[in-house]
Every structure is written in structure tokens, then in C-alpha cells.
Amino acid sequence: MEVATFAGGCFWCMVKPFDEQPGIIQVISGYTGGELENPTYEQVCSNKTGHVEAVQITFNPDVFPYKKLLDLFWQxxxxxxxxxxxxxxxxxxRTAIFYHDESQKELAERSKQELEQSGRFNNPIATSIVPAKPFYQAEEYHQDYYKKNPLHYNRYKVGSGRAGFIEKHWGDRNG
Structure with a gap:
């Protein structure tokens, strides 16, 4: 098993796409990238701790390779x-890819370069690729939010603009 860590904005919307894939063992919502130990949701949302909302994914690379995780992340x-x-x-x-080893770093940098060169977006790719830092699991009510609160989750995903953006830029590729 391996671990991948991605920040993609609200972590509620980053769990379901990965959780439903073969070879994904676990997806945890949490906080990473900052200096404060064991931050709370309120502390992270204050934008004063340096943390981002993120998901940490435990996966079987023989079933779902890191490259496929990256492809799904960008979408x-x-x-x-x-x-x-x-x-x-x-x-x-903010968005970020937190790499856990040199292989993940190289694959992430290559995937970012490929996306930049694809012409899919008019503006430069702003997502950072940085070394993994300590990851702190978010409060229990944030875990598997899409399962616990499906109506609110779906309203949020649409109302925030995320669903429309994904449809516009990725269409049927995103399921």
C-alpha cells in the first residue's frame, strides 16, 4: 500500500471521486502544509495556520497507480x-500535490507539465507540488461527508460551481 496526499479546495468534494475507485483502501479528510500541530477546522479556516484542507489516500498501486490518482485529481x-x-x-x-517520495514528485511534475501543455486551460497551472508534511485527520463530522449528508453535499458541489466547472472542462471523463 502507498499513500497520496492532495489538496483540492473543500475536502468534502475530494473524497467521493477517489473513494469509489478500485484499489483505493481509504480516503481521509484532514489538514496539512502548516506548522500548527493538530489544528482544528476553525483554526485552518482562519487562514492563519498555513494548512490546507486535503485528503490522504491509501491505495494499492498495483490496482490504481499513482499516475491514475494524479489524472483523477486534476479533474x-x-x-x-x-x-x-x-x-x-x-x-x-489552495490546491497542492504533497509528494511522499521522489517517484511521486517526478510523476506529479510530469503530469502538471502535460496538463499545462495540453491547452485545456487558458491560464497557467497554479497548483503547487511540495513535500508532504504532517497530516492531521479532520473532525469526524467531516469524514465521508458525501455519505453522511448526501443532499447537502450535492447542493454544495453544484452551488459552489465545482460540478459545472468539472462538466465544462472534463465532461464524461469524470463520471
């Missing part, structure tokens, strides 16, 4: 937005 975000994601603004909603 969940607006990679050109450095100020947050969709309706969520601020530092805690």
Missing part, C-alpha cells in the same frame, strides 16, 4: 486558481 479542481477553489476562497482552499 476535480480548477488548477489555474491560486486563491482557493470555486466558492471557497483563501489560503486553506
Amino acid at each position: 476535480q479542481i480548477d488548477p489555474t486558481d491560486s486563491g482557493g477553489q470555486f466558492g471557497d476562497r483563501g489560503e486553506s482552499y
Whole structure:
């Protein structure tokens, strides 16, 4: 098993796309990238801790390779937005790929370059690729939010603009 960590704005919307794939063992919502130990949701949302909302994915690379995780990650975000994601603004909603080893770093950099060169987006790709830092699991009510609160989750995904953006840029590729 391996671990991947991605920040894609609100972590509620980053769990379901990965959770439903073969070879994905676990997807945890949490916080990473900052200096404060064991931050709370309120502290992270204050944009004063340096943390971002993120998901940490435990996966079987023989079934679902890291490259496929990267492809799916790019299809969940607006990679050109450095100020947050969709309706969520601020530092805690930035996008990032947190690599856990040199192989992940190389694959992430290559995938970012391929996306940049694809011409799919008019603006430069703003998603950062940085070394993994300690990951802190979010409060229990944030875990598997799409399962616990499906109506609110779906309203949020549409209302935030995420669903429309994904449809416009990725269409049927995103399921």
C-alpha cells in the first residue's frame, strides 16, 4: 500500500471521486502544509495556520497507480486558481500535490507539465507540488461527508460551481 496526499479546495468534494475507485483502501479528510500541530477546522479556516484542507489516500498501486490518482485529481479542481477553489476562497482552499517520495514528485511534475501543455486551460497551472508534511485527520463530522449528508453535499458541489466547472472542462471523463 502507498499513500497520496492532495489538496483540492473543500475536502468534502475530494473524497467521493477517489473513494469509489478500485484499489483505493481509504480516503481521509484532514489538514496539512502548516506548522500548527493538530489544528482544528476553525483554526485552518482562519487562514492563519498555513494548512490546507486535503485528503490522504491509501491505495494499492498495483490496482490504481499513482499516475491514475494524479489524472483523477486534476479533474476535480480548477488548477489555474491560486486563491482557493470555486466558492471557497483563501489560503486553506489552495490546491497542492504533497509528494511522499521522489517517484511521486517526478510523476506529479510530469503530469502538471502535460496538463499545462495540453491547452485545456487558458491560464497557467497554479497548483503547487511540495513535500508532504504532517497530516492531521479532520473532525469526524467531516469524514465521508458525501455519505453522511448526501443532499447537502450535492447542493454544495453544484452551488459552489465545482460540478459545472468539472462538466465544462472534463465532461464524461469524470463520471
